[in-house]
Amino acid sequence: MKLTKLVMSSAALAAIVGVGALNADAATYPEATKGVSNGNITFTDDGSNNIPDPENPDKPTNPVDPTDPENPDKPGGNNNPGDLKLVVVPDIDFGSKQKTSAAVTANAKVVAAWDENKTKVYRAPWITTHDMRTERGTGWTVSVTSSQFSLVGDTTKKIEGAEIVFTNANYEGTSTTKPTINSKAAGTDVANGLVLTPGTEVSIANSDSAKGQGVGDYSLALGTNSKGTNTKDSLTDGVTFRMPANTAVETGKYQAVLNWELKPTLSPLS
Template structure:
């Protein structure tokens, strides 16, 4: 019995020791939050084109193109540059048998004397950018024939003339994951006085697609395929003259 009492007493002392030690294992907890910051800016000066100057489309270190007219900095959203369409000059008698004329490739840096900007041919293209701060970059890129081909001296028009853009494709030098879906780009379209506007891109913009700088190209210089064609109907008489048209490209936030 004495031994039993001693064992019981020892057990009680041990249990008491555990109970007394338990509070000492609980530590105080304290938290404090810090901050993180990063900022980005967009150059909105329309005269400063250093960040938007056109280069060989889709080439990361592509050659700068210095002779595209009217290059502008659109800020966070807009059109940067458009290559002018040149259908060349032809003998008026060719119109008896020829009614389709292909636009030449754009002659980048034509007549250059600067080795840093060598001359080369490039497919016709429209360069634009969308750098808006938003999750869904929805937009529409459209071409409109705002003035039909008209002779400068007489004002006579090439009635029924129309321009067909073919093999439309997008290039960029950013992350390919942000390129608009192929289903959002129409590869061929025609503009005329009867149907002046055509939508080439209707970007849905989900998951950031469409963010960045892009070129909408017509054809590819490597294939040699001139993918913009002017058609003048056989019913339109063609006299000697210089005929000029105006094509207005629009980048719109609404689909």
């Protein structure tokens, strides 16, 4: 029996097998001895956060969600997609103080986190940044603006002269591309620390793209755990509340709102 060889166009073949038009990335052969093809890979936002432990930056951590404190698998931080992202910012708790006519200072409590083994640990409050942009411009800057401390339930009642001060801020690890910290925030003296004057934007850290800083994930610790142990009653030496003497306050809880921002620009740290 005579065999008849059939030659079909790619479009006809596609119609028969139902695969649609052939991929435009298919190899081409401009000459008998030459071929041209493509290697492809697609990246998408993975929808999760890589949060370096502020004390062990080579290991991951996850902030404890105060609404679900016993769930180490619950994603923490800012889960919005983005190549430039402020992943973690801290709630700051200064605890409770008795009313007094004397000046008041208070250090912030440490915050709970899950380590890589899903064990609860306690860290100084921290800020995590994520930068995977291909076009980085000059770099980025982390800033914060604080409101006045107002009485919860009656925001017309405020603490005059009360402020938050940052000191001892640090990036752990030996990386030479760590972001730069505001010198006042990195200093050890509260009297000369970085003051969050209510209503004034303050830059805490920045990364200079010309120096290759800040690419990837970095956690800026606001101080250190004062006891050096994983105990929930520890304090940080990096965040201090201070209030002048002879300041009248109501009995009750006061709260300041902290508005953090990660800007895609290099701003002065002053």
